[in-house]
Amino acid sequence: MKNEMIEKSYAKVNIFLKIADKRENYHELVSRFVRVHNLYDIISFVKSSRKAITIIGNFGCKMDSNTVYKAYNLIKHFKGVEEFFLNHEIRMEKNIPEFAGLGGGSSNAATFLIMANKYCKLNLSKDELSKIGAQVGADVPFFVYEYDSANVTGIGEIVEKFDEEILDIKTLTPKIKCNTGEIFKIFREKFYKQISKDEAKKLLGMKSIDILKELDIKEANDLYDSALSLYPQLGDYEKKDWFFSGSGSSFFRINNGK
Ligand SMILES: C[C@@](CO)(OP(=O)(O)O)[C@H](O)COP(=O)(O)OP(=O)(O)OC[C@H]1O[C@@H](n2ccc(N)nc2=O)[C@H](O)[C@@H]1O
Numbered sequence: 001m002k003n004e005m006i007e008k009s010y011a012k013v014n015i016f017l018k019i020a021d022k023r024e025n026y027h028e029l030v031s032r033f034v035r036v037h038n039l040y041d042i043i044s045f046v047k048s049s050r051k052a053i054t055i056i057g058n059f060g061c062k063m064d065s066n067t068v069y070k071a072y073n074l075i076k077h078f079k080g081v082e083e084f085f086l087n088h089e090i091r092m093e094k095n096i097p098e099f100a101g102l103g104g105g106s107s108n109a110a111t112f113l114i115m116a117n118k119y120c121k122l123n124l125s126k127d128e129l130s131k132i133g134a135q136v137g138a139d140v141p142f143f144v145y146e147y148d149s150a151n152v153t154g155i156g157e158i159v160e161k162f163d164e165e166i167l168d169i170k171t172l173t174p175k176i177k178c179n180t181g182e183i184f185k186i187f188r189e190k191f192y193k194q195i196s197k198d199e200a201k202k203l204l205g206m207k208s209i210d211i212l213k214e215l216d217i218k219e220a221n222d223l224y225d226s227a228l229s230l231y232p233q234l235g236d237y238e239k240k241d242w243f244f245s246g247s248g249s250s251f252f253r254i255n256n257g258k
């Protein structure tokens with residue numbers, strides 16, 4: 001019988017990413033997140049007789065540091081969850097590059113939560129799933145809501161749908177492992193600046209295509225200078241009309257209208 005418990009787990013890019021404030025060791029963002037339709041991992045639940053929680057796939061970390069495993073630990077006390085995952089293994093086919101600013105790990109955690117909610121009949125709302133997901137990673141709430149485009153603020157926990165045309169996004173990921181924590185650290189020490197409330201309001205109201213017509217790569221992403229200072233090789237990949245996603249290392253361009 002064909003396995004129906006299978007879902008795509010999409011990548012994202014940050015059309016723009018500005019810092020609004022500090023919150024303890026973290027930074028509050030003002031950002032537009034957009035799903036990348038042609039880049040996704042695949043997650044499936046497959047009947048198994050292993051009788052132990054199992055995650056199989058081509059991911060580059062140990063099972064217990066996998067975001068899906070972290071998400072599982074946060075919901076395993078719900079009725080039926082442990083039993084379900086003793087009888088079903090989790091399979092992951094990774095296509096989204098890791099350490100790439102494309103949110104692969106966060107997306108996987110969100111897709112897992114959405115699927116577990118459905119197949120274990122947990123009846124949790126998106127808001128409830130988002131709160132659980134935020135404990136796994138800052139970008140998980142965005143993926144929980146499954147919006148094509150959204151304004152994301154706070155430390156990723158405030159997600160508001162943005163209505164615009166679906167974007168055709170091309171990504172390029174240099175083989176440079178950008179460390180998000182280190183990039184924020186150097187940003188705070190050397191490059192710190194805050195977006196004004198007026199500028200934030202303006203960007204959050206604009207279509208992604210128009211934002212990228214107005215801003216250059218550095219203006220669009222407050223973390224780019226910090227990433228460049230730690231990983232100068234990134235500069236070799238800079239090209240006209242290409243932008244930088246998250247804390248890198250991916251660059252992207254929009255092909256709509258081209
Ligand atoms: C900045 C974004 C934008 O999408 O970058 P990418 O990960 O996609 O590159 C994300 O919000 C990143 O989220 P995520 O990758 O989950 O970050 P975490 O692992 O939670 O954080 C790693 C470290 O980065 C710093 N950090 C992270 C997020 C944030 N808003 N402020 C921070 O200062 C903290 O020092 C934290 O310990």
Ligand SMILES: Nc1ncnc2c1ncn2[C@@H]1O[C@H](COP(=O)(O)OP(=O)(O)O)[C@@H](O)[C@H]1O
Nearest residue numbers: 061066067098099100101102103104105106108
């Ligand atoms: N399911 C997962 N997919 C990818 N990376 C994961 C996953 N679970 C944990 N990780 C770990 O998360 C880190 C990178 O996260 P990822 O989401 O790929 O990067 P980014 O946030 O830059 O897009 C690495 O340390 C990786 O080993």
